[in-house]
Amino acid sequence: MFITMLIDTHAHLDQLSDCPAALKRAYDAGVTGVIAVSEGLLHSQRNLEIARASTLSKIYLACGIHPSEAHKEDLNAMKEFIRDHRPDITAIGEIGLDFWYRWARKDEEIKSRQRQVFRELLAEALKYDLPVSIHSRGAWDDCFTIVKELGIRRAVFHWYSGPLDILDKILAEDYLISVTPSLAYSVEAQLAAQHAPVKQILIETDSPVFYRLPENKDEGFSAEPKDVSKTLELYCGLKKCDIQSTAEILNNNAIKFFKLS
Numbered sequence: 001m002f003i004t005m006l007i008d009t010h011a012h013l014d015q016l017s018d019c020p021a022a023l024k025r026a027y028d029a030g031v032t033g034v035i036a037v038s039e040g041l042l043h044s045q046r047n048l049e050i051a052r053a054s055t056l057s058k059i060y061l062a063c064g065i066h067p068s069e070a071h072k073e074d075l076n077a078m079k080e081f082i083r084d085h086r087p088d089i090t091a092i093g094e095i096g097l098d099f100w101y102r103w104a105r106k107d108e109e110i111k112s113r114q115r116q117v118f119r120e121l122l123a124e125a126l127k128y129d130l131p132v133s134i135h136s137r138g139a140w141d142d143c144f145t146i147v148k149e150l151g152i153r154r155a156v157f158h159w160y161s162g163p164l165d166i167l168d169k170i171l172a173e174d175y176l177i178s179v180t181p182s183l184a185y186s187v188e189a190q191l192a193a194q195h196a197p198v199k200q201i202l203i204e205t206d207s208p209v210f211y212r213l214p215e216n217k218d219e220g221f222s223a224e225p226k227d228v229s230k231t232l233e234l235y236c237g238l239k240k241c242d243i244q245s246t247a248e249i250l251n252n253n254a255i256k257f258f259k260l261s
């Protein structure tokens with residue numbers, strides 16, 4: 001297999017243990033671009049530095065507040081950062097809702113703060129005409145409803161693993177979903193990937209997430225951007241499609257969605 005260009009559309013570069021080494025391995029593996037998503041203000045600042053310093057793959061900055069951080073982060077400071085660095089920003093993310101955590105599911109105050117942060121950062125995306133990368137675990141319908149209600153046009157439901165009837169609503173609005181190396185073991189992710197047309201798919205790694213191997217649950221690997229080729233292979237294996245031509249379609253999806261140069 002010779003793929004000349006791959007884009008990892010969702011990686012937490014600031015959380016990699018040795019980011020420069022991982023970016024070198026990614027570049028050598030044909031990864032030409034990475035969307036560097038952020039969980040909060042400090043993460044956004046670090047990812048901006050990484051993007052500016054990169055001489056290999058092109059790093060595109062995504063700024064946002066992850067739902068797990070919503071009750072700890074200063075929303076106004078995040079908005080100021082977005083305003084002050086607008087030319088450097090390609091997307092808003094990772095933002096969304098997560099009612100999967102038991103502590104969040106049972107706490108109305110936490111849930112309402114998550115909703116407030118999500119809505120206000122979606123409004124920033126609208127204001128600056130930026131696409132959004134959405135974390136929707138355990139809150140798939142809530143996320144979809146808010147995104148649609150606010151009139152967002154470019155949204156990717158990252159690592160979608162929710163019900164297929166909500167996925168149908170997402171696809172009908174021309175939103176996208178992304179797939180990760182979890183395609184190796186997650187039935188929900190496999191069903192979603194089977195269900196969505198390739199034109200509405202982005203591939204990613206969610207680096208440095210730890211993926212357990214299906215054959216041995218005690219073993220696995222901490223993902224880095226070069227592993228986006230694993231996602232591609234798993235996706236093509238599942239869909240029984242040609243790797244080279246599918247890579248081209250998926251790259252074009254990313255270029256169009258994020259308006260990459």
Ligand SMILES: [Zn+2]
Pocket residue numbers: 010012037094206
């Ligand atoms: Zn993520």
